[in-house]
Amino acid sequence: MSELAALFLAGLALFFHGVSGIRTHLQGLTSRRLRRQLAAWSRRPLLAGAGGFLFGAVTQSSTAVAFILTSLVSGGLMSVAHALPIVAWANLGTVPLVFFASLNAHLAFLYLLGVAGLALAFDLGPARLRPALSALFHVGLLFLGLQLMKEAFAPLPSFEGFRELAAFIQGSALATFVAGALLRVLVQSSSAIAVIAIALAHGGLLSLDQAAMMMFGTGAGVGLSIFLLSSNLRGVPRQIALYQALINGVSGLALCTLYYVEHYSGAPLVLSLSAALAPSPDSPVRLAYAFLFLQSTAVLAALVGSRPAAAWLARLSPPTDEQDLSRPRFISNEALADPDSALELADKEQVALLAQLPAQLDTLRQPAAAVPPAVRHRAAQTVAAEIHAYLRELAGQSPDAQASARLLALEQRHALVVSLTDTIHDFTAALARLRGPGSASAPLLDSLLESLDTLLLTALDTTRASDPDDLALLLRLTADRGDLMERLRRQLLASETALDHAQKSDLFYVTGLFERAVWLLRQFALAQQALANPAAVTQT
Amino acid sequence: MQITPSTRGSWTVLTLAGKLDNAGSEELRAELLPRLSSGPASVALDCSALDYVTSSGFRVLLQAEKEQRKHGGRLLLAGLTPALRNFFEIAGLHTVLHLVPDLDSALAAER
Numbered sequence: 001m002s003e004l005a006a007l008f009l010a011g012l013a014l015f016f017h018g019v020s021g022i023r024t025h026l027q028g029l030t031s032r033r034l035r036r037q038l039a040a041w042s043r044r045p046l047l048a049g050a051g052g053f054l055f056g057a058v059t060q061s062s063t064a065v066a067f068i069l070t071s072l073v074s075g076g077l078m079s080v081a082h083a084l085p086i087v088a089w090a091n092l093g094t095v096p097l098v099f100f101a102s103l104n105a106h107l108a109f110l111y112l113l114g115v116a117g118l119a120l121a122f123d124l125g126p127a128r129l130r131p132a133l134s135a136l137f138h139v140g141l142l143f144l145g146l147q148l149m150k151e152a153f154a155p156l157p158s159f160e161g162f163r164e165l166a167a168f169i170q171g172s173a174l175a176t177f178v179a180g181a182l183l184r185v186l187v188q189s190s191s192a193i194a195v196i197a198i199a200l201a202h203g204g205l206l207s208l209d210q211a212a213m214m215m216f217g218t219g220a221g222v223g224l225s226i227f228l229l230s231s232n233l234r235g236v237p238r239q240i241a242l243y244q245a246l247i248n249g250v251s252g253l254a255l256c257t258l259y260y261v262e263h264y265s266g267a268p269l270v271l272s273l274s275a276a277l278a279p280s281p282d283s284p285v286r287l288a289y290a291f292l293f294l295q296s297t298a299v300l301a302a303l304v305g306s307r308p309a310a311a312w313l314a315r316l317s318p319p320t321d322e323q324d325l326s327r328p329r330f331i332s333n334e335a336l337a338d339p340d341s342a343l344e345l346a347d348k349e350q351v352a353l354l355a356q357l358p359a360q361l362d363t364l365r366q367p368a369a370a371v372p373p374a375v376r377h378r379a380a381q382t383v384a385a386e387i388h389a390y391l392r393e394l395a396g397q398s399p400d401a402q403a404s405a406r407l408l409a410l411e412q413r414h415a416l417v418v419s420l421t422d423t424i425h426d427f428t429a430a431l432a433r434l435r436g437p438g439s440a441s442a443p444l445l446d447s448l449l450e451s452l453d454t455l456l457l458t459a460l461d462t463t464r465a466s467d468p469d470d471l472a473l474l475l476r477l478t479a480d481r482g483d484l485m486e487r488l489r490r491q492l493l494a495s496e497t498a499l500d501h502a503q504k505s506d507l508f509y510v511t512g513l514f515e516r517a518v519w520l521l522r523q524f525a526l527a528q529q530a531l532a533n534p535a536a537v538t539q540t
Numbered sequence: 541m542q543i544t545p546s547t548r549g550s551w552t553v554l555t556l557a558g559k560l561d562n563a564g565s566e567e568l569r570a571e572l573l574p575r576l577s578s579g580p581a582s583v584a585l586d587c588s589a590l591d592y593v594t595s596s597g598f599r600v601l602l603q604a605e606k607e608q609r610k611h612g613g614r615l616l617l618a619g620l621t622p623a624l625r626n627f628f629e630i631a632g633l634h635t636v637l638h639l640v641p642d643l644d645s646a647l648a649a650e651r
Contacts, residue, residue, distance in 0.1 A: 358595075443623060446592075451631035453595035458602065469606065477632035484629055518632075 004152045011148030016192070018142025021134065039072055039333055042082035052086035056093020062190075062222075065090035066244050070237045080236060081310040084243050088302030091248065091295045094191035098291045101195040102284035106147045113140025149199045173213040173263075176206060177256055180217020185225045190218040190248075194291040198284045208281075209271065212290040213259060219252020219294055235320035239313040243302075246309065251297035255290075321371045325356070325379035331390045339403045342394055346410055347531075349387050351463045354417050354456075356380055357424050361453050364431055373432070377425040384418045406531070413527040420520045427452070427513040434506050441492055441499075441507055448514045455521050462528045471525055471532075478522035485511050543571050548647055551582045557589035560597030569600045576607040576615065582650075583608070586643050588619030598631055605637055614650070618643035 038055065041047035055065045069083040116137035119125055125133065176197075183193050194215045201211035226245035233241055255270055262269040270293050278286040302309075319327075330348040335341045356376065363370040391411055399407055427448075435445055455477055462470045489511055493504060541564030542557040552575060560568065575581050583604075593601075601617070608615040616638040620628065628634050640646035 443627075447627040447630045450593065450595045450598065451627070454598040454602075454631050454633075457595060457599060469609075473602065473606075473636060476635045479632060479635055481630065481632065488626060488630070514630075 007148050008152035011145045011152060014141050014145025014148065015195070016145075018138045018140075018145055021138025021141065038069075038086060039078050042078040042086060045085065048082065048085050049089040052089030053093040055086070056090030057096055058093075062087060062090040062094065062244060062248075065093075066240045070240055073236050073240070080239055080314065081307065083240060084306045084310055085302060087240060087244055088247055088299050088306065091190075091298045092292075094189075095288070095292050095295050097191050098194045098198070099285070099288040101143070101146055102198055102288040106143060109140050109143035109147075112136060113144055116140055146195060146199060149196070152203075173210055173259065176210040176214040177217040177220070180214035181221035181224055181252070182217075183214075184218040184221025185228065190215075190222065190295075191291070193218050193221075194287070198287050201287060202284055208286060209259075209263075211287050212271065212274070213256065215287065215291045215294055216252050216255040216259065219248045219250075219255065219298065221252070223249030223252070235317055235323045238317040239310075242313055242317065243306075243309055247298045247301045247305075250301045251294055254297055254301075255294055322375045322379050325371070325376060326382040328383055328386050331387065336390075336393055336397070339394060339397065339399050339407075342390070343403060343406050343410065346387060346390055346394070349383070349390075350410065350414055350417055351460070353380060353383050353387065353421065354463065355460055357420065358453055358456050358460075360424050360428055361449060361456070364428060364435070364449055367432070373425060373428045377421070380421045380425075384414070384421060387414055388418075409527065409531045413524065413531060416520055416524050416527055420517065420524070423513055423517045423520060424452070424456075427510060427517060430506060430510040430513060434503070434510060441496065441503075444488060444492055444507075445510070448510065452514060452517055455518065459521050459524055462525065466532060471528055474525040474528075475522065478518050478525060481518065482515060485515055541567055543567055545571065548584070551584050551647055551650075553584045553586055553643070555586040555589065559591050560593040560600075562594065562596045565594070565596040565600045568597070569603070572600065572604050573607060576604055576613050577611060580612040580614075581608070582614040583616075584643060584647060585615075585617045586619055587617050587624065588621070588643070590620070590624060593624070593627060598633060601633065601637060614638075616640055616646055616650075618646050 038048075038051045041051040052065065055068070056062055066087050069078070069086060072078050073080055073083050116133050117140070119133050120130070120137055180193060180197070183196075184190060197206065197211040197214040200206045200214075201208055206214065223245040226241045258269045259271065261267060262271055270290065274286045274289040274293070275281075277289050280286075328349055329352050330345040331342070332345065335345050356379075359370070360373055360376050360380075363373045363376070391407065391414060394403075394407055395411075431445055431449060434441060455474075458470070458474050458477060461467075462474055489508065492507065493499070499507070541559055541561070542555075544555040544557075546553045546555065554568075554571060556568070558564065572583065572585075575583055604615055607613070618640045619642060620639060625634075625639065628637070628639060
């Protein structure tokens, strides 16, 4: 018995390692391309469905798809309403694995494992194919694990303990439905449980009806799992998680109901349809069809209810401040087709990012009312990353000389805005630590705060009107003040002997950050000059 | 924030007292900018009773400097306390605004 338990454990481990490996390697291969493609497809229902199916097949987890879509929605690449159908179709994308698992093709998968494993071990084939080879190797591992589990289950009917267990759950489809729901909470993959249910049926531990009910239980399990795990989610991620819970819960409960209606009334419903499609009574393919019906019902529920669901979810869980601030306001994938428009939008997005910085400083004046600085900073980093990816995308489109010059100037300015964002965040945090009631250095710290705010607002002026006087003013205001700052630090340290070492260190740190911010704003002014005449930059 | 206007020869003197914060900046904007944007004018700000300036105050002063340059006027700030003078230097405004230590001697010299 202990040998069978070890066999089962080893099979289970290989199975889950295989699922995780497929996900990791295929995501590495296609992630960026697939994300962009999904965003483009999301506005066309058929393509959105195909994209969701493909993404579900690649990741083998509609929860993972929901998570990735959350980042696309947060990044402003698609709306929640467009993301929901993709999540729904991702459920159906997990079905092919279950069909493969139901086929008796272990010899083919052993060859696959051997060939892919040897190619990886001896570094055969081009390097660009390695992620695909790794994914295939993990497919082989998954099926080897499944085979081991089947072998572990095979002798079970001859054991006394098993016969007692089988007698205990004999005829109880509801018990396997509940077991499926609970397992889904633990395992987080409906297709994995469906495959295990097939293996259990193959080993004789469950009847086909019970195995089907275990699969239906996973639908309810998704809802239960999200109910338990989503309490820390807010805004858009919670909307998408609740949607997943809703459509899977509806499909699980609907098929459970249909099972009992069929069982007691004799009306030909889900199980009869599965039997008609796979006539052999022992065929595990019959169970794969049951899983297909479960996931199809989830898609159907989504198609019927996604529009009202989007409105309801938006009311139930509106976007958080961070999600609002993390959404780019101007850049759009559609504009990439026209480089001039795309550059204009990237310019506006950079300026909008810069315009957030005075609000970051304002958190020091109104600490209670404001969005916390750390939240603002995380949001700014998200937008900055989107702008960076957008500029990279434009650079990859071989822009003409004029567009290339402007792109170069925008890239330079973006690096400065990102550095400024980080510097202002560090400055705000350090100043918040130092500004206690009765702080000896309060006048200096206040003057740093108000001065930096003035310089930031002046820098913003240079982006809104093409007045050369504004640029000249910013250049004069941001002249080097290293000697002045050093003098002020020395004066303060001499007059305030009560400061401890940590306070002195913080004081040096915050004044250093101020000087860095001023230097960056000076570089920003120079970058503005370059943007006003981008051709001059490439000529020099 | 208190703003008291007076005349000294060809100069309009605005005596500022208190804090040049958001509300004070709006008052100063309303008092100062129309004088400078309606033609060449000479305006002196007596800052000897000024305690504090926020970024919005600095912005009004920078806007006023721009207006006087555009219309060929004159603008000077007199009597800043040493602490406030440091404040202006940290913000870099001493490179843009005409700061003088004492109002009387400055007006005498400008005459």
